Amino acid sequence: xxxxxxxxxxxxxxxxxxxxxxxxxxxxxxxxxxxxxxxxxxxxxxxxxxxxxxxxxxxxxxxxxxxxxxxxxxxxxxxxxxxxxxxxxxxxxxxxxxxxxxxxxxxxxxxxxxxxxxxxxxxxxxxxxxxxxxxxxxxxxxxxxxxxxxxxxx
Numbered sequence: 321x322x323x324x325x326x327x328x329x330x331x332x333x334x335x336x337x338x339x340x341x342x343x344x345x346x347x348x349x350x351x352x353x354x355x356x357x358x359x360x361x362x363x364x365x366x367x368x369x370x371x372x373x374x375x376x377x378x379x380x381x382x383x384x385x386x387x388x389x390x391x392x393x394x395x396x397x398x399x400x401x402x403x404x405x406x407x408x409x410x411x412x413x414x415x416x417x418x419x420x421x422x423x424x425x426x427x428x429x430x431x432x433x434x435x436x437x438x439x440x441x442x443x444x445x446x447x448x449x450x451x452x453x454x455x456x457x458x459x460x461x462x463x464x465x466x467x468x469x470x471x472x473x474x
Contacts, residue, residue: 326403326424333399333428337392340435344385348373380442388438392431395458399427402461409468418467423460430457 348370349355355373357366371379406420415421434453441447 324407326407326420329424329428330400330403333392333396333431336428336431336435337389337396340385340388340392340439343439344382344389347378347385348382350374377442381439384441385439388435391438391454392435395431398458398461402464405468406464409471413471417471418464420464423464427457427460 345353345356350373355370357369360366370382374382403420403424406418406423409418410416410420430453434450434457437446437450437453441450
């Protein structure tokens, strides 16, 4: 039974989006999750409490990982829309009409590189790579959606 790769990348992307949060919590608590307060995890008081647990470099790593997690979740609707639009268009027009399979595989590879960059890069020198990856994936998702719109417009 063949598997639809683009649809499979949706839950895989969600897992990729969750990894930075898990990393952040492990980093800030030293692996002891009882130090985390899940009542209001994004509240200012919680952030101040967590900041006291580690030094500035570790807290910066925590913040980067949490920002990476939020960015991945913010980009998920665009990714899912591109996948569904591309799959529907290819169902109508035939395989390869939107390039959704290539898009989904390369998106996952690029967003994995993006995630690693976001977590490990501590200087502005290499942070531009993350921005470049962001723009490539965003515009490519737009391209898939536009190609799907063209298929449905005909």
